[in-house]
Amino acid sequence: MYIPKHYLEEDWEQAQYLIEHYPLATVVTSFGEEGIIANHFPLLYKEDKETGKKYLIAHIAKKNHQIPSLQQNDDILVIFQSHNSYISPSYYPTKAETHKFVPTWDFASVHIKGKSRLIDDFDFVRDQLNALTTQQEKGRAEPWKVSEAPEPYLKAMQKAIIGLEIEIDSFSCKYKFEQAMPRKEIDGVIKGLAEDKLPEVSELTKTANERAELKKSKATN
Numbered sequence: 001m002y003i004p005k006h007y008l009e010e011d012w013e014q015a016q017y018l019i020e021h022y023p024l025a026t027v028v029t030s031f032g033e034e035g036i037i038a039n040h041f042p043l044l045y046k047e048d049k050e051t052g053k054k055y056l057i058a059h060i061a062k063k064n065h066q067i068p069s070l071q072q073n074d075d076i077l078v079i080f081q082s083h084n085s086y087i088s089p090s091y092y093p094t095k096a097e098t099h100k101f102v103p104t105w106d107f108a109s110v111h112i113k114g115k116s117r118l119i120d121d122f123d124f125v126r127d128q129l130n131a132l133t134t135q136q137e138k139g140r141a142e143p144w145k146v147s148e149a150p151e152p153y154l155k156a157m158q159k160a161i162i163g164l165e166i167e168i169d170s171f172s173c174k175y176k177f178e179q180a181m182p183r184k185e186i187d188g189v190i191k192g193l194a195e196d197k198l199p200e201v202s203e204l205t206k207t208a209n210e211r212a213e214l215k216k217s218k219a220t221n
Contacts (some may be wrong), residue, residue, distance in 0.1 A: 001111045001172050006180040006212070009173040014211075015110040018080045018173070019045045019056070020135070027166075028077040029116075031069030039066050041164070043078065044132045054168040056112070057128050059161045067118065067162070076116045076166055082108035083200040087178075091192030092185045106189075106201060108175040108208070112168055119163035126154075128163060177201075177208035 009015070019025075023042045030036050043056040056078060060067070070076075084107035095101045119125075130146050137143035146154065178186045186209050193202035 001109065001174055003172060003174045004180070007174045007176045009108075009175050009211075012171070014108075014175065015080075015112075015171050015173045016045060018082055018108055018110045019043065022080050022082050023132075023135075025056075026079040027066070027070075028079070029066060029069035029073060030075070031066075034065075034069070037066045037069055039064065042132060042136075043080075043166075044128060044135065046131075056114070056166040056168065057124075057131075058164040058166075059125050059128050060164050062160055062162050070116045070164060071118050072116070074115045076114050078112040078114065078166060080110050080112075082204060083198075084108075085193060085198050085201040087189060088192065091189045092181075093188045094185060106177050106205065108173075108177070108204060110171055110173040112166075112171045114166045114168045114170075116164060116166045119165055121163060122158065124163045124165075125158055125161060129158075175204070175208045177205040179209055179212045 023044065024040055025043045026038055026040055027043075028036065028038045039060075041058045041060055043058045046055045046057055047053070048055070060070075084105060087104045087106050089095050089099075089101035089103055092101045126146075133144065133146050137145075178189050181189075186205065190202050190205050193199075193205060
């Protein structure tokens, strides 16, 4: 992924934020005559406290055509992406004076490389289902639980899926939210996005620039 230095996020915490808040990822593999294959799975982050190893886990349909390329594959690419938005030149306050602005598109993304393996184990899959559901139901007044469904029904449904585990080897993370712009223009973008009812991107712009300013302050002190 192309990442200009203004947009580079090297802290794992920011990559983890994208994984947990935008769990639907694109999983890319290459396999024999089929070539490049891509599918979209909701993935859950897990860390082994004893070894420090980081994992992404999921459940996928046993009939999925990507299954063969996910079995013991050491070259997996997983892509997560945040809310994103077109950025109008009209957001920039100085545009009215100089008109020297063009549109852009703001987003955050993390690319993860790792090793995959399939796990056809009832307990692994059930634990993943429970953990993912708990994460996604969090904040609801009455969170739904997997156990609310009849067990015979759950067992029948679970026969059609298999567990997927991806051990994370490396990551590259990009937050492109106006960090190269003067503060006046950044504030204009934050305000413009909020007024256009894009609060998620407005907040991402705000927090990304707060981190950038803190980083710059630490570097000069």
